[in-house]
Amino acid sequence: RKEVEQDPGPFNVPEGATVAFNCTYSNSASQSFFWYRQDCRKEPKLLMSVYSSGNEDGRFTAQLNRASQYISLLIRDSKLSDSATYLCVVSPGGYNKLIFGAGTRLAVHP
Amino acid sequence: ETGVTQSPTHLIKTRGQQVTLRCSSQSGHNTVSWYQQALGQGPQFIFQYYREEENGRGNFPPRFSGLQFPNYSSELNVNALELDDSALYLCASSGWGSPNEKLFFGSGTQLSVL
Numbered sequence: 001r002k003e004v005e006q007d008p009g010p011f012n013v014p015e016g017a018t019v020a021f022n023c024t025y026s027n028s029a030s031q032s033f034f035w036y037r038q039d040c041r042k043e044p045k046l047l048m049s050v051y052s053s054g055n056e057d058g059r060f061t062a063q064l065n066r067a068s069q070y071i072s073l074l075i076r077d078s079k080l081s082d083s084a085t086y087l088c089v090v091s092p093g094g095y096n097k098l099i100f101g102a103g104t105r106l107a108v109h110p
Numbered sequence: 111e112t113g114v115t116q117s118p119t120h121l122i123k124t125r126g127q128q129v130t131l132r133c134s135s136q137s138g139h140n141t142v143s144w145y146q147q148a149l150g151q152g153p154q155f156i157f158q159y160y161r162e163e164e165n166g167r168g169n170f171p172p173r174f175s176g177l178q179f180p181n182y183s184s185e186l187n188v189n190a191l192e193l194d195d196s197a198l199y200l201c202a203s204s205g206w207g208s209p210n211e212k213l214f215f216g217s218g219t220q221l222s223v224l
């Protein structure tokens with residue numbers, strides 16, 4: 001079983017749609033949680049950290065359920081520029097090792 | 111943009127050869143991590159260097175080795191290249207003990223092994 005699992009997609013949605021991505025992780029001792037965005041074969045970039053209380057950044061909302069070991073990302077009012085791969089990322093703590101999921105690809109069309 | 115630079119950007123090697131990839135960390139960052147990203151996969155942690163010593167290693171064989179220099183720049187060396195080593199190699203720098211949000215990635219080296 002992979003340490004971080006995501007639906008690979010692709011998710012093809014029209015502009016303005018709301019889309020949700022889900023992710024599960026296997027290590028219950030994981031300390032930190034993130035969503036990264038990666039454009040085609042470029043470096044991953046931090047989209048947002050994920051907290052147990054849930055957090056929002058503009059059109060993006062992230063949720064963490066530690067009991068279920070489940071992380072989600074909601075994107076509202078999708079833009080063409082949101083087209084990318086979204087990587088669910090978990091850190092076990094200690095040194096800065098990040099464990100990435102395989103990513104979910106999003107394609108937003110006009 | 112992040113201040114982390116990697117070289118070269120692209121590289122083609124043949125099976126059995128050796129390769130060295132380079133990374134210059136962002137100013138003030140003393141910790142460098144290396145990741146391998148195969149096509150269609152997420153980045154996989156190779157190892158991390160702090161104060162010129164390896165500090166944590168992922169599930170990669172010994173033919174993957176590294177160095178960190180006094181100026182905190184780093185090299186990733188891969189010996190006896192295999193076809194499966196074809197991937198995007200990413201370097202990330204941070205200050206020691208920084209939260210993960212302060213991890214900055216370079217734009218990567220695309221390695222193709224033929």
